[in-house]
Amino acid sequence: MAGDFVAHGVHLVGSVPLESAEAVFRTVAGAIGDRLRRIPDGETGPRSDWIVWQLPIFTSQSELEIVPPAPDSWRPLPRVRLAAGGRPERLRFESLGYADAAIASYRTFARLKRDGVIPVACRFQCSLPTPLAPVFAFVVPEHQALLEPLYEARLLAELEQILREVPHDQLAIQWDTNFELGMLEGVFRAWFDDVKGAILERLLRLSRHVPPDVELGYHLCYGDIQRRHFVEPADAGQLVGIANALSASLGRPLNWIHMPAPRARTDAAYYEPLRELRLRPETELHIGLVHHTDGVDGTRRRMETARAFVSSFGIATECGWGRRPAATLGDLLQVHRALSAPVHTAEAAPHAFEWPAGFARVPDEDWTRQAVDSFGLHYDTVEHHGWYRNLDPTVEDLARSLTGGQILVDYSGGTGILLDRLKLRVFDRRFGVLIADSSPKFLRVALDKFGGDDRVAFRLLRWRRDERRLDRLEDVLGPELLARGIDAIASTNAIHLYLDLPGTLASWTRVLRPGGRAFIQSGNIRNPDAKPAEWVLDETVWAIHEVAVGLVRNDTRYAAYRAVLDDEERLRAYVACRDRVFLPVRPLDDYLRCLEDAGFTIDDVVARGIEARVDDWFEFLSAYHEAVLGWVGGSSKVEGPGATPDAIRDRLALIRHAMETLFGGRPAFRCCWTYINATKSRTVRLNAAG
Known part of the structure; x- marks a missing residue:
């Protein structure tokens, strides 16, 4: 029966509107832990509004001056430019906060995994913005090319710190790819020629800094400001093109690709480009077709349409949950659970370790x-x-x-x-x-x-x-x-x-x-x-x-x-x-x-x-x-x-x-x-x- 189809697992994009990483881990693992191959820390606190918490990193630079937002800005937030007399060689991006947050969250993750709260097979997911995103959002166009390599170097240094501190067999890195889609769709102006080639080169360059024993994935996004995309895509063609290019060119395993599906798109035209998807066997496809507003029924309709063009996929929402009311989490988790199958078998109780017969663990002393x-x-x-x-x-x-x-x-x-x-x-x-x-x-x-x-x-x-x-x-x-x-x-x-x-x-x-x-x-x-x-x-x-x-x-x-x-x-x-x-x-x-x-x-x-x-x-x-x-x-x-x-x-x-x-x-x-x-x-x- 058509209604019997269930997705192969669940993917969480990143942010979750709870008070702490521990609350996120406990809530998510308790509800859908057996559906998840990896769990993010929820990007709680100042990180809940994606990259907005990076704005002070730019505005605190003494060589930069703050200017008002432009009429066509991504959001009505200030931007920075090189100050009159400012010297680029003096620009120094210090801690961005991503490494500190990831390392602290992993300690909580490891403790909860030790205590049996998180499934043993789950990895810790660290979601990072591509460097292009904060530079596009917070730097005036004429100085974006100047600041991008400086910010990228600092973000990659933070990635290196995460790689030193978090065991590789416990780690998964996700690159959040957002404004790149807007540039490809012609909504946002890029500061480089050959937009498609330059974006792909950037995504591949970032991937080379993730070792093969660390899982790697990409979240492809059309934006989620006040539940609206920065452009409504005609179909999934742009997403499929990026996914295929990454899959063919990475030179290392691509563990997952996440791509959105608008709520209103239950028509075949949106999903038809998925026929051309050429992912390697190890790559999971997760489609962001879960929407809280139409729940299980609407999500099932989108799933049934999608499965006509791709036989197996996991499900997700289009974007993170950080700007949602916390009261919606229970319903969202239930939708994911109802329409997906476990990816982990039930963990049997481990065999007790047995010391040799007659050996006293604790001596009578x-x-x-x-x-x-x-x-x-x-x-x-x-x-x-x-x-x-x-x-x-x-x-x-x-x-x-x-x-x-x-x-x-x-x-x-x-x-x-x-x-x-x-x-x-x-x-x-x-x-x-x-x-x-x-x-x-x-x-x-x-x-x-x-x-x-x-x-x-x-x-x-x-x-x-x-x-x-x-x-x-x-x-x-x-x-x-x-x-x-x-x-x-x-x-x-x-x-x-x-x-x-x-x-x-x-x-x-x-x-x-x-x-x-x-x-x-x-x-x-x-x-x-x-x-x-x-x-x-x-x-x-x-x-x-x-x-x-x-x-x-x-x-x-x-x-x-x-x-x-x-x-x-x-x-x-x-x-x-x-x-x-x-x-x-x-x-x-x-x-x-x-x-x-x-x-x-x-x-x-x-x-x-x-x-x-x-x-x-x-x-x-x-x-x-x-x-x-x-x-x-x-x-x-x-x-x-x-x-x-x-x-x-x-x-x-x-x-x-x-x-x-x-x-x-x-x-x-x-x-x-x-x-x-x-x-x-x-x-x-x-x-x-x-």
């Missing part, structure tokens, strides 16, 4: 019954510091490597910060993670966070005083896991702290399965590939000490602490105490040699620059103030009863003062993080000394 400690909770907040982006490359490596049923040991896993990040990246694979750490305070926080997750186990590495070493992994895993073997070990921000590095690494090869992998990173490895301006992270602590010595000698506010500076033996004792917490930095070759001696083959070594905000690093060092500047006020670990509350306040103030001096008042500094991935190639047995 005293630390598990202690109260959560405030120091551990404070340490756990470091996850929110910008410099903890250093985990991202390791998370990506683990996401590529781990498969269902495997076991990862998070060695020196602390409060479980790596697992927090990993759970936001790998949503559907059931693998086990064992967090091993020498701090019962940190492990207790991890237990509080993950104790209810059957995939997570915990082990405390105790200090063996008689042997002067920490427990090795084989001491704590138990016979069940030792018999099975471990698939991977990760060590993040910790390997530089291992006093017995050869013994630690050899223990790793003894518990890893053949071919098991190690994922290591630290900001405290001296890497010859570091850039000249990049710090080894803990060397900032030594520099803080040197600067603080000068401040105490010369600033009367710290005069009370000068005596210790004249006592070399006391000062050496405090420096030695510091160096037990912030260990001397070792060169990269030491780590590579130890790994190879332990039975690993080095797979790759990468140096990456990571930005650390001074405020974040100060907050972190504040938790270790006694080690950083223990000589200010004294430390019970070195001498006497320790610092008074007043002395601790002075110590913290001095650390802050020294950091401001050290970094010249700059808000951030750059560090070099070293990433080492290795594979077990042999097993090194314990020597006679044990």
Whole structure:
């Protein structure tokens, strides 16, 4: 029967009139999540009126002057032109806001996907205007050619930022193509010759900046101001022409094309050009023929007409929903649901991860019954510091490597910060993670966070005083896991702290399965590939000490602490105490040699620059103030009863003062993080000394 035809899935163009990205994700996923291959964040807040939020980006430029709208302007909004005496080379487009919004929304998207709100197979859709759009809308015609390349460069820089921050297998980029249609229809004047060729060249140029592992689509639009198009198209011919040209010329997968269908067009003449559509097999066609005003019945009529010319398509509205009343969303979603089929099969409950029989995830040990400690909770907040982006490359490596049923040991896993990040990246694979750490305070926080997750186990590495070493992994895993073997070990921000590095690494090869992998990173490895301006992270602590010595000698506010500076033996004792917490930095070759001696083959070594905000690093060092500047006020670990509350306040103030001096008042500094991935190639047995 004709009325039985349903569309193959649903596409959302972009904007949704709700208060936040989370509200959009929850509302849309709850209503039509099984119909969607990708979900946008709704372009909420200032982005709800498409590109209008970009107007201040232009009007704030000191080299440009603001002029009134022209009678034929797209909307009655001001425009800009190069000011008299203005110098184009001084024009600088800084943040446009698109990258910041996308990155923030993706974090919400990932959290909701982790929690099962968003289907695992859905990608995060980031809708961007073509650079032509804001330039056409907000720049006078005679200066559009001047400003277009500047704005395009900035928008592509924001795209690059999005590509760095959002995992490629979770991302879909949509280019919103609007004024280009008006130029092709002769409604808007272009500032370039060969309008069709120049527009196609621009669209292809943008596509080259989207890697093949990121989905790519185009929203072709005839405008939607007060529910009106800037021109009523005679038929879909112009849309089909663009779609065919893109499909033939992209040189990469085109994942979808969205094109509008006016509400009144139920006639065959509008849809007949679809006969000539030449899309590749991987390209989805979504037709924007859903209209709220005539609901299911009107949408079905347009669908039936369209299917006479194209056999399969998804459905959508003509444009985004941002300017619609929020009260219409329920009806719109219901129309989409009623007239489409799911594109995802129902997600079966994942098989529970099974630890070996007899293995206790949570050991029966005293630390598990202690109260959560405030120091551990404070340490756990470091996850929110910008410099903890250093985990991202390791998370990506683990996401590529781990498969269902495997076991990862998070060695020196602390409060479980790596697992927090990993759970936001790998949503559907059931693998086990064992967090091993020498701090019962940190492990207790991890237990509080993950104790209810059957995939997570915990082990405390105790200090063996008689042997002067920490427990090795084989001491704590138990016979069940030792018999099975471990698939991977990760060590993040910790390997530089291992006093017995050869013994630690050899223990790793003894518990890893053949071919098991190690994922290591630290900001405290001296890497010859570091850039000249990049710090080894803990060397900032030594520099803080040197600067603080000068401040105490010369600033009367710290005069009370000068005596210790004249006592070399006391000062050496405090420096030695510091160096037990912030260990001397070792060169990269030491780590590579130890790994190879332990039975690993080095797979790759990468140096990456990571930005650390001074405020974040100060907050972190504040938790270790006694080690950083223990000589200010004294430390019970070195001498006497320790610092008074007043002395601790002075110590913290001095650390802050020294950091401001050290970094010249700059808000951030750059560090070099070293990433080492290795594979077990042999097993090194314990020597006679044990």
